[in-house]
Amino acid sequence: MAVKDVVRHSWPTITIIVTTLVIVVAAGVMLLGLPPHTIVMATGPQGGAYYEIGERYRAELARANVEVRLVPTAGSQENLALLRDPHSGVNIALLQGGTIGTADSAGLESLGTVFYEPLWWFHGRDVPGGGLDGLRGRKISIGPEGSGTRALALELIKRASLEGQIGELLALPPQTAAEKLVNGEIDAAFVMASWDSSVVQQLLADDRVKLSDIPRADAFVALYPFLHKVMVPRGVRDIAKDQPPNDVTLIAAKASIVARADLHPAIQYLLLKAAAQIHAGSSIFHRANEFPAPEATDVPLSNEATRFYKSGLPFLHNYLPFWIAVLIGKLSILLIPIVGVLYPMTRLLPRTYDWLMRSKVFGLYGELRLLDDQIRRARASGQDTHEMEARLDELERHANHLRMPLAYASMQYLLRDHIELVREGLRHRADKPAE
Numbered sequence: 001m002a003v004k005d006v007v008r009h010s011w012p013t014i015t016i017i018v019t020t021l022v023i024v025v026a027a028g029v030m031l032l033g034l035p036p037h038t039i040v041m042a043t044g045p046q047g048g049a050y051y052e053i054g055e056r057y058r059a060e061l062a063r064a065n066v067e068v069r070l071v072p073t074a075g076s077q078e079n080l081a082l083l084r085d086p087h088s089g090v091n092i093a094l095l096q097g098g099t100i101g102t103a104d105s106a107g108l109e110s111l112g113t114v115f116y117e118p119l120w121w122f123h124g125r126d127v128p129g130g131g132l133d134g135l136r137g138r139k140i141s142i143g144p145e146g147s148g149t150r151a152l153a154l155e156l157i158k159r160a161s162l163e164g165q166i167g168e169l170l171a172l173p174p175q176t177a178a179e180k181l182v183n184g185e186i187d188a189a190f191v192m193a194s195w196d197s198s199v200v201q202q203l204l205a206d207d208r209v210k211l212s213d214i215p216r217a218d219a220f221v222a223l224y225p226f227l228h229k230v231m232v233p234r235g236v237r238d239i240a241k242d243q244p245p246n247d248v249t250l251i252a253a254k255a256s257i258v259a260r261a262d263l264h265p266a267i268q269y270l271l272l273k274a275a276a277q278i279h280a281g282s283s284i285f286h287r288a289n290e291f292p293a294p295e296a297t298d299v300p301l302s303n304e305a306t307r308f309y310k311s312g313l314p315f316l317h318n319y320l321p322f323w324i325a326v327l328i329g330k331l332s333i334l335l336i337p338i339v340g341v342l343y344p345m346t347r348l349l350p351r352t353y354d355w356l357m358r359s360k361v362f363g364l365y366g367e368l369r370l371l372d373d374q375i376r377r378a379r380a381s382g383q384d385t386h387e388m389e390a391r392l393d394e395l396e397r398h399a400n401h402l403r404m405p406l407a408y409a410s411m412q413y414l415l416r417d418h419i420e421l422v423r424e425g426l427r428h429r430a431d432k433p434a435e
Helices: 003-032 049-062 076-084 148-159 174-182 198-205 217-223 265-279 303-311 315-319 322-381 386-400 406-431
Strands: 038-042 067-071 092-096 108-124 139-141 168-170 188-192 209-212 228-232 248-260
Touching (some): 038 049, 038 076, 049 092, 076 148, 076 248, 092 108, 092 148, 108 148, 108 174, 108 198, 108 228, 108 303, 139 174, 148 188, 148 217, 174 188, 174 198, 198 209, 217 248, 248 265, 265 303, 265 322, 322 386, 322 406, 386 406
Parallel strands (some): 038 067, 038 092, 139 168, 139 188
Antiparallel strands (some): 092 248, 228 248
């Protein structure tokens, strides 16, 4: 049997098989496109504010059965390097504002800012305050290599023209710096952390340490657009003990959650939901629900973050567990085109099938009519009709061998009757004597 005949006779089966294959392939693509069960987050040194916040994200996402692996780092600079490295495995990180600066942010997207991160300047009581000049010849911790604290502290020292005049610049993590400062082993420490940081609270409560203003804070805010001026009110740590004993002006950056651009959209929504839970509370520097905020300090907001801040979570994520919402969302995307194809097919297939069955008979009717006309003309002109009789016999054999469903059997029998009528007319003309 020719390929054409196979297609013509088996097209319903072929259609079903092709549709099934399309559905299977689409389902496979859908399953491959499900979000990962594990993501990796670059934080900061263990015991630091970034790491503590990372642990809170890990707890929030664990409720949705998504594991967050935390990678301790020196800070924002190292976090950025890990995000840029496609082989690091890091998907998201906390970055201090100004970390990227004018560098290329290709391949990275922001989920928004999440809290103020002031630069705290603590020093021993024997170190004079009131200006950066008191740092000359002193031992100072400015944070480890790769931290945002170190980058900003060095910028302050450079702006104050104190390069080469500091006694020793130490690359200590926050907790170590706090211990050495309290014990008198160093003279001062710059710490960049949120108000809730355990290190900040420890140093504010210790009488052996003083918190100093950042001199000319307004000038730094004007020079560096990513910086903001914040105020630590007198007595805010402990009113009874008057800690701190005076208002303190600091400069602060805003920390952002930054993700690789290929992070799955559903995971981004899950992180944004977690951010709203973790950072929506109030602080001495901001009011409740001020964070997370749709601000793109260094990196443009992702499309998912933009939609989240405008209209909240997708509808299904508000009412269903995370993985069920994702699956239903994927199925809806898959079913829309399938239904769009199958519904017209349910209406078109019966009509097409009916047309195909009738076309088998109508094709033979066309041949029969043509043959009948030729027979009439041949008889009228006295031509021989034996060849036409043979063609009529062939047409009859073809009609007898048509494979038709019972519903169309009447058309097949009617065609045979009409073939017989043409044959009777041919015989009648053959028997009629010529005039």
